[in-house]
Amino acid sequence: MELIDNHTHLQDEPFRGKEEFYIDRAKQLGVTKMICAGQDPDFNKRAIDLSQRFDNVYAMVGYCPDVAKDYNQQAEDLLIEQLQVPGVVAMGEIGLDYYWDESPRDVQKRVLARQIEVAHELHLPVDIHTRDAFSDCYEILQSSNLEYGAILHSFNGDVSWLQKFMKLNVCFSYSGVVSFTKATEVHESARQTPLDRLLIETDAPFLTPKPYRGRQNEPGNVYYVAQAIAELKNIPIEEVAAATYANTVRVYGLN
Ligand SMILES: [Zn+2]
Known part of the structure; x- marks a missing residue:
């Protein structure tokens, strides 16, 4: 069984200088590939550096709502x-954040739409x-050209949002939140997400899944995200692994 963590921040401070340790520990849990998500110039550069250092680490770059x-x-x-650097497989993470509101909302919307356009010109998906x-x-996604796909990272919408977004060319990536006892709306969305639209991620060092909630998250823990989804869907974890592995390779065009 092989797993991919399609959205992690191995370039973040807690992992610096210990990347090999965390990559090895992930391998022990079957996590053989990971995609390091950028968000600002510093994180973007660090993500690319890691993708060049390690064969099984890929990168994405973009300007997140904060910047x-x-x-x-x-x-x-x-x-x-x-x-266009080899190993960079998507534009991300980009989006909207009306909780922190670090950039004006009209700016967030314009920059999101523009980055989707740029990714499309380069035939790349967006995270x-x-x-x-x-x-x-x-509204922005449905008026954009998503020919090369989009991933809704750490999807936490309810079933009505799931059904709406399902009409677009998007995949739904679940994080440790799907393992939280009280996240019942996310549980239902995960149950109803078709296997061919399903992805898994850690968003490490945040959103640590059960049974390690409260500790620092790491890429290997995507195993527990797969396990939580397998339980919700009442299917073997191997089936979740096979589907999410194939989807990640397809959507991001991994080699
Ligand atoms: Zn993230």
Whole structure:
């Protein structure tokens, strides 16, 4: 059984200088590949560095909502260059965050739509972060060209949002939240997500799944996300692994 963590932040501080240790520990749990999500110039660069150091680590780069206010032509030129580096497989994470509101909302929306366009020009998928912003996010995604796919990262919408987004060319990536006892709406969404639209992630170092809630998260823990989904869907974990592995390879075009 092999698993892929399709959204992790191995470039984040808690892992620095110990990347090999965490990659090895992930392997012991069957997690053989991971995609390191960028979010700002520093994280983007660090993600690319890791993808060049390790065969089984891929990168994505983008301007997340917090730094959308810094997006300009120069930023875009650099992103376009970085997106063509081997091992960089998507634009991400990009999106809308109306909880933190670090950039004005109209700026967040414009920069999200623009980055989706840039990714499309380069034939790449986009990895989407949405917090308290499903309705605007839906509007932007449905008016964008998603020919190369989109991933809703750490999807926590209820079944009505699942059904709406299902009409678009998107996959639903579940994080440790799906293992939380009280996340009943997310449980129902996971149950109803078709296997061919399902992805799994850790978003490490955040969102640690059961049974390790409260500790720092790490890529290997995507195993427990797969386990939680297998229990919810009442199918063997091997089936969740096979489907999510194939979907991740297909959507991100991994080699
Ligand atoms: Zn993230």
